[in-house]
Amino acid sequence: MSRRVDLVGVGIHPFGRFETSVTEMGAHAVRAALDEAGDPSFQAAFCGTAYAGVAAGHKVLGALGRTGMPIVDVEAGCASGGAALMLAAGAIRAGQYECVLVFGIEKMPKGIIRSSFFEPWREEAGLAATPAYFALRAQRLMRESGARKEHLAEVVVKNRRHGVHNPNAMFRCEVTAEEVLASRLVSEPLHLWMLCSPNEGAAAVVLRAGSSGQETGGAVTLAAAALRSHLPGSVLNEGTPLSGRTDDDDIPSPTTLAATAAYEEAGVGPDDLDVVECQDTDAARELLSYEELELCPRGDSAKWIAEGMTTMTGRLPVNPSGGLLSKGEPLGASALGQVVELVTQLRGDAGPRQVPDAHLALGHTVGRGANASVVILKR
Amino acid sequence: MPPVREGLFTDDHLVGGRCGACDRYHFPRTGTCPYCSSSDTADAALSPTGTLWGWTAVTASPPGYRGEVPFGFGVVQLPEGVRVITRLTEADPARLTFGMPVRLRAVPLHTDEEGRIVTTYAFETVVS
Numbered sequence: 001m002s003r004r005v006d007l008v009g010v011g012i013h014p015f016g017r018f019e020t021s022v023t024e025m026g027a028h029a030v031r032a033a034l035d036e037a038g039d040p041s042f043q044a045a046f047c048g049t050a051y052a053g054v055a056a057g058h059k060v061l062g063a064l065g066r067t068g069m070p071i072v073d074v075e076a077g078c079a080s081g082g083a084a085l086m087l088a089a090g091a092i093r094a095g096q097y098e099c100v101l102v103f104g105i106e107k108m109p110k111g112i113i114r115s116s117f118f119e120p121w122r123e124e125a126g127l128a129a130t131p132a133y134f135a136l137r138a139q140r141l142m143r144e145s146g147a148r149k150e151h152l153a154e155v156v157v158k159n160r161r162h163g164v165h166n167p168n169a170m171f172r173c174e175v176t177a178e179e180v181l182a183s184r185l186v187s188e189p190l191h192l193w194m195l196c197s198p199n200e201g202a203a204a205v206v207l208r209a210g211s212s213g214q215e216t217g218g219a220v221t222l223a224a225a226a227l228r229s230h231l232p233g234s235v236l237n238e239g240t241p242l243s244g245r246t247d248d249d250d251i252p253s254p255t256t257l258a259a260t261a262a263y264e265e266a267g268v269g270p271d272d273l274d275v276v277e278c279q280d281t282d283a284a285r286e287l288l289s290y291e292e293l294e295l296c297p298r299g300d301s302a303k304w305i306a307e308g309m310t311t312m313t314g315r316l317p318v319n320p321s322g323g324l325l326s327k328g329e330p331l332g333a334s335a336l337g338q339v340v341e342l343v344t345q346l347r348g349d350a351g352p353r354q355v356p357d358a359h360l361a362l363g364h365t366v367g368r369g370a371n372a373s374v375v376i377l378k379r
Numbered sequence: 380m381p382p383v384r385e386g387l388f389t390d391d392h393l394v395g396g397r398c399g400a401c402d403r404y405h406f407p408r409t410g411t412c413p414y415c416s417s418s419d420t421a422d423a424a425l426s427p428t429g430t431l432w433g434w435t436a437v438t439a440s441p442p443g444y445r446g447e448v449p450f451g452f453g454v455v456q457l458p459e460g461v462r463v464i465t466r467l468t469e470a471d472p473a474r475l476t477f478g479m480p481v482r483l484r485a486v487p488l489h490t491d492e493e494g495r496i497v498t499t500y501a502f503e504t505v506v507s
Contacts, residue, residue: 111442112439112441112442114442114443118443119384120443121383121384123441123442123443123444124383124443124444124445124488124489124497125383125384125444125446125466125488125499126437126441126444126446126450126452126466126488126499127452127464127465127466128441128442128443128444129437129441129444129452130441131437132435132436132437132441132452135435135452136433136434136435136452136453136454139433139434139435140433143477185438186438186439187435187436187437187438187452188435188436188472189435232413232414233414235454235462235463235464236433236454241413241464242406242407242463242464243395243405243406243407243461243462243463243464244461244462245403245414245460245461245462246456246460246461246462247460248462
């Protein structure tokens with residue numbers, strides 16, 4: 001086994017809407033993570049971002065007077081932070097660096113995310129309507145897993161209830177299922193409150209090499225960081241193609257590909273997990289994530305949410321942070337925001353949103369590209 | 380009436396491709412098969428009729444869009460084993476059902492700066 005990778009410091013700038021620049025938000029999160037780690041020197045930095053522009057990571061570290069080492073911006077859509085973490089961990093395991101800074105930053109425009117991913121004709125023709133793709137995926141889930149709109153509303157109710165206790169979340173008040181179903185219909189079956197808000201924020205993690213035989217000293221360690229893209233064929237995969245095949249049932253999703261790799265790397269299975277932060281871009285996406293991460297058998301996600309399996313007191317709490325539905329989604333920062341939450345949970349420092357006896361945690365993001373990342377942490 | 384993009388569709392069919400190596404169909408037409416990477420692909424006129432597999436409606440104008448809202452949006456399954464993302468002429472999801480027969484239609488999208496009507500492809504339900 002190669003070298004152990006410890007997470008020795010984490011920091012976050014709250015997710016929301018701010019006057020602050022993306023550089024200042026990044027500097028805030030990085031400073032907090034470095035402070036926690038005892039202000040170590042680091043030999044490389046990876047910065048996840050999709051919208052912050054050229055050399056955005058350099059601007060953050062320049063503002064802190066900490067440059068000279070390689071600084072690499074990493075873009076992998078919603079999984080940008082997970083991709084940055086995977087690259088940093090791989091470099092440490094390979095012996096290239098002893099200590100690496102990983103951070104994610106974003107300041108998104110309001111409304112439906114505009115993406116240079118789509119050719120102009122496709123936007124012009126109305127075939128780049130992102131929430132409508134989510135809606136088609138939700139409809140398929142409803143057809144195949146027996147989920148109803150009430151189950152989608154229940155995901156929002158759960159995550160918003162969890163988010164009340166997260167000072168870094170954008171929305172911190174509870175909602176009822178009736179209110180969710182009464183919010184504006186965006187694309188049947190998805191109502192406005194079932195969709196997360198693109199927003200702003202930053203998160204940072206300091207990784208340090210440890211040797212496998214050595215005591216961790218109570219540090220949280222990285223058990224796996226996997227990133228995968230899509231396989232062709234599924235018309236609804238996050239690669240958002242214009243066509244697919246009718247025989248797509250056996251094509252694993254990007255999330256399943258990443259999860260399978262991460263479980264193997266960590267030597268654990270979904271039944272071993274104590275807490276999960278998963279992609280809930282929309283309410284149906286969270287239920288799909290249960291199935292694609294194999295937290296529950298395929299087709300059982302509606303039953304899981306109905307039986308409260310993923311609430312704070314359920315068998316496997318999912319999104320104790322409130323998820324993206326409470327926090328909002330700053331693309332480059334969202335995966336590392338999950339990591340910050342999970343490290344806090346594993347340390348037992350999560351206060352009123354603490355999952356009891358959490359030793360093994362999983363973070364998951366998936367989005368355009370397709371890009372899916374799965375991170376497993378343990379303590 | 381110019382199409383929103385050349386080479387996507389005619390009045391009668393979508394312009395897809397068929398791979399000589401793996402025998403699968405794809406859309407839009409590409410030089411390389413998206414499933415097996417073979418460059419042995421040829422034009423294929425895809426069937427203008429199919430069945431509805433997924434549907435919703437877009438109620439707010441997405442970025443860069445130049446037509447009217449609401450509009451129908453969905454997935455149509457064609458006999459060649461292809462599922463296509465497409466506009467639907469029916470914008471009320473309640474009027475659509477799984478497996479409904481549908482047919483291709485070129486529809487006006489918007490009027491361009493030179494006053495020409497730009498068209499795109501869509502599917503409409505077939506009254507039986």
